[in-house]
Amino acid sequence: MTHPHSATAIAPANIAFIKYWGMQDVARTLPYNGSISMNLDACLTTTTVTFDPDLAEDELMLRLYAGPAAASAPPQRAAGRALERVSAQLGRLRALAGVGWHARVESTNNFPSDAGIASSAAAFAALTLAGVAALGLELDERELSLWTRRSGSGSACRSIPNGYAEWRVPDGPFDTAIWDAESYAVSLAPPDHWALADVVAVVDAGVKKIGSAENHQLAATSAYFPARLAELPNRLAATRDAIARRDLELLGATMEADAVSMHAVCMTSRPPSFYWNSGTMTVIHAVREWRVAGLYSYFTIDAGSNVHVICAAFDRAELERRLAALPGVQFVLGNGAGMGARVVEISSP
Numbered sequence: 571m572t573h574p575h576s577a578t579a580i581a582p583a584n585i586a587f588i589k590y591w592g593m594q595d596v597a598r599t600l601p602y603n604g605s606i607s608m609n610l611d612a613c614l615t616t617t618t619v620t621f622d623p624d625l626a627e628d629e630l631m632l633r634l635y636a637g638p639a640a641a642s643a644p645p646q647r648a649a650g651r652a653l654e655r656v657s658a659q660l661g662r663l664r665a666l667a668g669v670g671w672h673a674r675v676e677s678t679n680n681f682p683s684d685a686g687i688a689s690s691a692a693a694f695a696a697l698t699l700a701g702v703a704a705l706g707l708e709l710d711e712r713e714l715s716l717w718t719r720r721s722g723s724g725s726a727c728r729s730i731p732n733g734y735a736e737w738r739v740p741d742g743p744f745d746t747a748i749w750d751a752e753s754y755a756v757s758l759a760p761p762d763h764w765a766l767a768d769v770v771a772v773v774d775a776g777v778k779k780i781g782s783a784e785n786h787q788l789a790a791t792s793a794y795f796p797a798r799l800a801e802l803p804n805r806l807a808a809t810r811d812a813i814a815r816r817d818l819e820l821l822g823a824t825m826e827a828d829a830v831s832m833h834a835v836c837m838t839s840r841p842p843s844f845y846w847n848s849g850t851m852t853v854i855h856a857v858r859e860w861r862v863a864g865l866y867s868y869f870t871i872d873a874g875s876n877v878h879v880i881c882a883a884f885d886r887a888e889l890e891r892r893l894a895a896l897p898g899v900q901f902v903l904g905n906g907a908g909m910g911a912r913v914v915e916i917s918s919p
């Protein structure tokens with residue numbers, strides 16, 4: 571390489587039906603359990619990575635979401651933890667390619683960051699894919715998912731494959747080397763297998779106070795964590811089955827139980843975390859009432875207060891209307907099931 575090498579990738583956020591919660595190995599981002607998610611077709615990060623021999627250090631420019639009606643905000647130069655995490659991931663890819671150049675990273679989100687809408691999943695999947703492409707590395711989907719997982723934002727590995735994805739962990743006892751080589755995400759079904767929608771009821775568009783990275787390490791301090799892990803094999807099997815058979819009732823019941831179990835672990839960790847606010851509870855109660863009255867929708871909540879409401883695509887417009895009218899809901903973001911991450915441009919001289 572003698573001239574700047576650049577590539578652009580787009581990656582989706584994903585919503586976990588079965589949550590990744592708790593890390594067994596922080597350096598390699600290894601979870602305790604497998605997790606299952608759906609890629610979101612309207613919550614996307616677009617990232618351009620340019621490796622340039624003239625750069626003295628890595629640079630990160632972020633164009634953050636400025637509200638549903640706002641034109642895209644001007645890019646802002648990022649420093650601190652965000653730049654460190656990006657630079658660490660670029661370092662892994664540089665080592666893999668045997669290249670020493672620094673890079674300029676420009677990243678644009680079309681949805682709020684850090685509010686429990688998996689912005690870091692979209693960000694690290696797009697960063698990894700663009701970085702790999704700019705370096706001219708040829709990795710298959712398994713390797714792309716593995717390297718994305720190692721970024722520290724584990725759930726990002728599920729944004730690589732298409733549609734409905736499972737981040738697997740090997741059978742048997744934990745072994746760092748085996749798990750590091752074999753823990754990655756695969757597609758369970760393409761997006762058009764099942765026309766589901768995820769309507770995100772945004773009850774707080776601000777930055778969440780606690781990053782997941784720290785809280786993953788607290789999960790095992792909860793007395794309920796072993797109980798959660800014991801439930802997971804059945805929940806994972808039920809979720810795979812629900813996706814294969816397009817069974818919304820089974821998916822919904824399993825998914826709600828898993829979200830509540832994850833948050834129970836959070837609330838009973840030492841120190842505890844309470845992600846839900848009053849708007850979160852308003853949405854949970856409304857969804858449960860609507861369901862009894864025949865609108866089949868189910869809630870799930872990541873590490874934030876916003877509620878993801880899953881329904882059949884044909885109920886999406888009605889659900890968007892109802893959720894937007896609830897007190898405490900600032901706005902809604904409707905999504906269908908989406909593609910995985912993809913490279914959209916490579917420019918190498």
Ligand code: DP6
Nearest residue numbers: 586589590690723724725782872873
């Ligand atoms: C609750 O460490 O992957 O969303 O905090 O966005 O970096 P970031 O995510 P990560 O933890 C995700 C936890 C979760 C559940 C999930 O997506 O599986």
